[in-house]
Amino acid sequence: MPPLSIAPNQQNQQPSIPSSALSTQKLRSLLSSPSRPSPPQLSKPDVLIRPSTPEALVYIDTSDTPPPYSPRREGLPASSLDQPALDIQPNSSPPSLLGSPSPNTNSTLGLGLLHVPKTGRWKRTSTQQVLLEKFAAGTGNTAIPPTTPATSPSRRPRASSLPSLFWPSKLSKKAVPLPAVVTSSDYLPPPAAVMGKGAHLDNSKYTLLSVPLSSADVLVSTGLAPSLYSPPPLYKPDPSQPPHKVPEQELEQAPTWALVTTYMSYFVLIVYGHIRDFFGVRFRAAAYKPLRTQNGYAPINSGFDTFYHRRLYVRIRDCFNRPITNVPGRTLTLLERESPDHNKTFNLTGHTRELLNLSSYNYLGFAQSQGPCANAVEVAVQRWGISVNSSRAEVGTLDLHHEVEHLVARFVGQEAALLLSMGFATNSTTLPALVSRGCLIISDELNHSSLVYGSRISGASIKVFKHNDPKSLETVLRESIAQGQPRTHRPWKKILVVVEGLYSMEGTICRLPEIIDLKRKYGFYLYLDEAHSIGAVGPNGRGICDYYGVDPTEVDILMGTFTKSFGAAGGYISGSRAVINHIKLICHSAIYAESISVPVLEQICTSMKIIMGEDGTDDGRRRIQSLASNAQYFSTELKKLGFIVYGDTASPVIPLMLFHPAKIPAFSREMLERGIAVVVVGYPATSIIASRVRFCVSAAHTREDIDNVLKAVADVGDRLMLRVNRNKAMKASSQSAEDKRSI
Incomplete structure (x- = not known):
């Protein structure tokens, strides 16, 4: 029986209820019937409570044996669970059992199970967190309705005979008794239509608890918008699709002569820079005035701190921060500029140039000023405006925020998600909201700077392992678990392994299946950064879990951004509902930062629905397939030309190694002359000997575009002597031709 669909609380709008659902009249007749039906078989016990529930009937399990099923999605509305719930028409009179509700309120009856062992301690096996939070706060009114036929005040059991219900208070960190009133198990039989097909309750084990709930309490706990009471099921990997095998990744090393000349180049630049500073301070005092003490004030920046910027970066500054004047889609329009003082300042010339764009993270081509996303954004702005002018913790939450958060959770296959306005933040x-002092973070050595910064300010101890090497990770894990915390050697409070799904500078894909095997073996928490992989990797664009066919719930924390594949801004954190609720209370970005603006929210929502195919077209699937085809073709052809290329063929990020610092500006300027915009990267974003150009292919690129880029790269590569593997490529090509002839 499918979950019921509950519509928003609006006038003249009725919820969609299946014909098989129990009607109000049928419920009343069932309750008043002296003979109760035979107990059916129970398959998935849980508390079924909707956000509009004014009162809930909950069967309390007082045995020591937990129910056979513990739902993962704790606290979700009943209609989002994989079982039905009894529904009553809005604004209609509920059964007499529930008493008289407040005027103009929707009524929904929820039945379910709550496991409470006889030991008197609460175990979160099958839970309705809203009930417990309300009881712990001391706001639950547990009075039995006066119309109850089976129980009277004189027959009410004593407090000593009631099950001991306890819930640990977050404030006092002590067990708080719950003021519950338990009635006879004959109070209400569990009908099969309510509990689901094959439902069963052993009346010797279960008693009934009647508690009133308010709509506001449930909404605060679930964090769902009223229009989202009936979400589709969460994403799960398709077992019919064969998962990708873990690729054998081996980063090719540069030739010896390239390494020697690279070190020599940096040595000459550094020595020459210090010589210029030595004479410049003495003979050009005006030029070095900001680096000297003035009127008793020490300089803000010392000469040593700014040495790299003044003597190395300024030389190639024209290759960075280039201004554009249109949407960075398949092409972009560059504003030309000139520098009269050797790249210290720039002036716009008033001329523009159209370039083929291989520099932006426009993986799926959603960076557009026209189309369904732009049209939806325009409509959203007319309805909600531009900004909510507040943080999420105050009045900065729209129903659109809830809708997008729930959509993201479904897309990535997690229980809940939280939107944040900045990807770096x-x-x-x-990370500081998840770990603290006494915890351990084990990080990949090539993780993004945002992960490095978050790990440092968390206060946790940090250890690194070799890039994308599960064997190195296991070695660090075994040593860390055996040694414990520094000096005291106490066990770590938590161990959090932090990795990226797709490394933006290397183009390598995380070896997730092997890391999950280690997770099962050693019991650590896993934080997966999918900033570049979400939307761009996997047959359905759902990231690394989709790529390998891994259940997303195997990963504790899934992080991603909307700036790459979705053409928007901001980021998200997804995981279990308990973890997300904790982050909402602790994370500084969730409390103090400005909410994501309405245009960005609508861009995220529309583009994600296109990827999921919920727009009624196959546009999203075609974009994903086009991106995968372009990435594989471009990477393979570059290797055939003799370039040293890092990364996997499925990665839309394709690094081509330059090594020599002088080749960084030379490659960028040569490609600019040929009408192609690229991104060049050097130290400190990479190591000193690992300078590179990073190509970002897009689904918007055509095969003709890719061929034109390959032709230009081959030409520039010959001029700069970058095709260091030309002989190896020629041998591989000739060997492939011989194999074809022999066949």
């Missing part, structure tokens, strides 16, 4: 402020 998503990592740097979430």
